[in-house]
Amino acid sequence: xxxxxxxxxxxxxxxxxxxxxxxxxxxxxxxxxxxxxxxxxxxxxxxxxxxxxxxxxxxxxxxxxxxxxxxxxxxxxxxxxxxxxxxxxxxxxxxxxxxxxxxxxxxxxxxxxxxxxxxxxxxxxxxxxxxxxxxxxxxxxxxxxxxxxxxxxxxxxxxxxxxxxxxxxxxxxxxxxxxxxxxxxxxxxxxxxxxxxxxxxxxxxxxxxxxxxxxxxxxxxx
Amino acid sequence: xxxxxxxxxxxxxxxxxxxxxxxxxxxxxxxxxxxxxxxxxxxxxxxxxxxxxxxxxxxxxxxxxxxxxxxxxxxxxxxxxxxxxxxxxxxxxxxxxxxxxxxxxxxxxxxxxxxxxxxxxxxxxxxxxxxxxxxxxxxxxxxxxxxxxxxxxxxxxxxxxxxxxxxxxxxxxxxxxxxxxxxxxxxxxxxxxxxxxxxxxxxxxxxxxxxxxxxxxxxxxx
Numbered sequence: 152x153x154x155x156x157x158x159x160x161x162x163x164x165x166x167x168x169x170x171x172x173x174x175x176x177x178x179x180x181x182x183x184x185x186x187x188x189x190x191x192x193x194x195x196x197x198x199x200x201x202x203x204x205x206x207x208x209x210x211x212x213x214x215x216x217x218x219x220x221x222x223x224x225x226x227x228x229x230x231x232x233x234x235x236x237x238x239x240x241x242x243x244x245x246x247x248x249x250x251x252x253x254x255x256x257x258x259x260x261x262x263x264x265x266x267x268x269x270x271x272x273x274x275x276x277x278x279x280x281x282x283x284x285x286x287x288x289x290x291x292x293x294x295x296x297x298x299x300x301x302x303x304x305x306x307x308x309x310x311x312x313x314x315x316x317x318x319x320x321x322x323x324x325x326x327x328x329x330x331x332x333x334x335x336x337x338x339x340x341x342x343x344x345x346x347x348x349x350x351x352x353x354x355x356x357x358x359x360x361x362x363x364x365x366x367x368x369x370x371x372x373x
Numbered sequence: 374x375x376x377x378x379x380x381x382x383x384x385x386x387x388x389x390x391x392x393x394x395x396x397x398x399x400x401x402x403x404x405x406x407x408x409x410x411x412x413x414x415x416x417x418x419x420x421x422x423x424x425x426x427x428x429x430x431x432x433x434x435x436x437x438x439x440x441x442x443x444x445x446x447x448x449x450x451x452x453x454x455x456x457x458x459x460x461x462x463x464x465x466x467x468x469x470x471x472x473x474x475x476x477x478x479x480x481x482x483x484x485x486x487x488x489x490x491x492x493x494x495x496x497x498x499x500x501x502x503x504x505x506x507x508x509x510x511x512x513x514x515x516x517x518x519x520x521x522x523x524x525x526x527x528x529x530x531x532x533x534x535x536x537x538x539x540x541x542x543x544x545x546x547x548x549x550x551x552x553x554x555x556x557x558x559x560x561x562x563x564x565x566x567x568x569x570x571x572x573x574x575x576x577x578x579x580x581x582x583x584x585x586x587x588x589x590x591x592x593x594x595x
């Protein structure tokens with residue numbers, strides 16, 4: 152399709168800038184994770200729970216991607232955590248040049264972990280690497296157990312998969328076994344963390360996984 | 374941005390084909406509605422409830438847009454309704470040429486209403502007209518009341534807005550007044566239908582609105 156051909160040079164340029172971002176972060180010993188999900192799956196509340204769990208041991212900043220508004224970065228800042236807002240002005244994903252500018256604003260030597268909240272979308276962010284060490288996706292129970300079948304790409308490229316809002320499972324007709332089985336079929340290696348970000352249920356297993364990787368990247372520097 | 378410049382010829386071509394689709398539908402007296410929403414907001418269950426309400430008086434077909442899979446079109450077909458599956462193979466929205474091919478498969482003279490289920494996405498479908506008579510978006514309560522602020526484009530261009538899963542409001546921290554107020558600010562004229570597609574709550578007000586428009590288009594022919 153014409154669309155894909157037009158996008159090829161764009162993706163190549165994006166990948167080049169992503170490699171530059173990654174080199175900057177590695178030089179500073181900073182781990183960067185890209186959180187992707189549909190609108191309303193609980194990206195911001197997962198970030199808040201992650202900050203609560205890790206802020207004692209690690210220095211954290213957040214890059215907030217939104218089409219419009221700074222609702223989320225205000226929420227993060229109110230917790231005393233540095234947050235850079237990126238408004239894409241219509242684009243359905245973040246790109247490496249936007250992240251490069253955000254990294255320019257942050258003091259990388261004073262950080263261990265950067266969490267990117269990508270634009271709410273299960274499709275567009277899939278193709279765009281940003282220089283992150285891990286891509287992590289969140290699906291929430293109310294979205295339904297059939298989403299791996301409908302949006303296979305994002306399940307395939309994620310390094311870890313969070314299933315959020317598991318506390319609402321009784322209200323929704325969510326077939327956990329079907330979800331796990333089709334997720335496994337698409338991505339046999341990524342861990343699946345079943346959490347309820349707002350109550351804290353299951354969050355520690357996810358943050359332990361993340362902390363281990365942050366620690367490893369920081370140690371590689373010294 | 375480079376991205377937008379590259380997309381301009383694509384959008385112009387899309388709009389030309391959209392006008393051709395609309396002319397075909399007008400010649401046949403068929404009303405076409407484009408349903409847009411995030412993954413899991415309840416597009417398919419809203420379509421099923423709409424079919425139940427209108428099938429006695431109108432001849433209906435469904436065009437199913439998905440990145441992958443034919444889960445939804447199988448569900449529609451099992452109700453005895455014609456369904457055409459479009460797999461976009463990665464693209465985050467439907468385009469007019471895909472709809473033109475789907476219209477070629479359907480017998481337009483034997484139809485009154487075509488419902489398009491767009492790819493689950495609050496961003497990409499916004500820019501692409503398909504030749505539809507109305508664009509209708511669905512937001513579901515679990516997605517949160519702040520979505521109009523974060524995804525203003527889709528709220529602005531919709532001819533009607535459905536708030537689905539209102540039966541789950543007690544479980545979620547959804548501020549109905551805040552949602553209605555920011556929606557009104559973006560789009561003062563579109564009606565907002567508060568429904569629970571799976572229980573039928575509120576559905577009749579939405580289907581009455583739709584039936585009125587289907588009727589009008591059919592009558593314009595005779």
